[in-house]
Amino acid sequence: MKNKLSVLLIDDDIELCELVRDYLIQNDYRVSVLNDGLNAAKEILSQNPHIVILDLMLPHVDGLTICKQVREDYHGSIIMLTALDDDIDEVTGLEVGADDYLAKPVKPRVLLAHIRAQLRHLEKHKKRQEMESIQFGNQCFVLNPANRTLSVDHQPIELTGAEYDVLLQLAIHCGEIVSRDALHKTIFNFEYDGIERSIDLRISRLRNKLNQHAESGNIIQTVRNKGYLLAR
Structure with a gap:
């Protein structure tokens, strides 16, 4: 059993x-x-x-x-x-x-x-142990799915599990717009109700952390009425 x-x-x-x-x-x-x-x-x-x-x-x-x-x-x-x-x-x-x-x-x-x-x-x-690392932000940031870590110039950036889950989805689709609905559906496996703000909160916290290490501009960009985009 x-x-x-x-x-x-x-x-x-x-x-x-x-x-x-x-x-x-x-x-x-x-x-x-x-x-x-x-x-x-x-x-x-x-x-x-x-x-x-x-x-x-x-x-x-x-x-x-x-x-x-x-x-x-x-x-x-x-x-x-x-x-x-x-x-x-x-x-x-x-x-x-x-x-x-x-x-x-x-x-x-x-x-x-x-x-x-x-x-x-x-x-x-x-199942992520064999997944290759993902680089973004002019290859300064490295996301390692094998151990769920993020680093910039070989220095670790501390993320919560919730923040990591969102960043991984953006990184997988790096350079592409990912809608809030798609993020919500992938992470929680049910449709976004237009009210719940977990995704917005995670994006905000991630943006603040990444921008501390970015030379210029937002690494996570908000595309009005469409979603979010992680810069390559």
């Missing part, structure tokens, strides 16, 4: 946890639940689940702290949840190593779609 994929759900909203747990179990996942952050880091590293769903605001230890504590040693995907409508929290969550970010209230089917997208990313990562 095929082993079930494991999810660790860490949230103090008991009603939400029960709803999400039941839905994921119905979809053939193995689910563990924690309702506070006190032992969360220890449990993440001990259980080593495929996916961690981590609430931002938790009793005892908050989600950002937990994410920072485990990110170096935990190599699965972390999906951050928050009830706060605050861009700063979203930026911070991605910067400390979250792979995805969803605002509450979240529908179980939407969460499941994001879980499946993250699992596909993990599977694709295993």
Whole structure:
């Protein structure tokens, strides 16, 4: 029998946890639940689940702290949840190593779609070991799919998993316009709803990081009403 994929759900909203747990179990996942952050880091590293769903605001230890504590040693995907409508929290969550970010209230089917997208990313990562590096920005930037790293003039640039996923898609189509819809569909495997801003946020953070090392102009260009273009 095929082993079930494991999810660790860490949230103090008991009603939400029960709803999400039941839905994921119905979809053939193995689910563990924690309702506070006190032992969360220890449990993440001990259980080593495929996916961690981590609430931002938790009793005892908050989600950002937990994410920072485990990110170096935990190599699965972390999906951050928050009830706060605050861009700063979203930026911070991605910067400390979250792979995805969803605002509450979240529908179980939407969460499941994001879980499946993250699992596909993990599977694709295993297949990238033979993929050649990709150069762009007058060949100053080098993206290495084998170990998911970016460097410029042999110096590493730190990216979150979320930022890397977007940059890889732009790099694969370097010099071509890639629409927001296409990025959203490829990364999350469902259509862009015209509201969700994860792609925009990732592009903004990537642009800031790349431009710090670019001699002139934006490495990631926005083409009005069409999408984004990564300069060769």
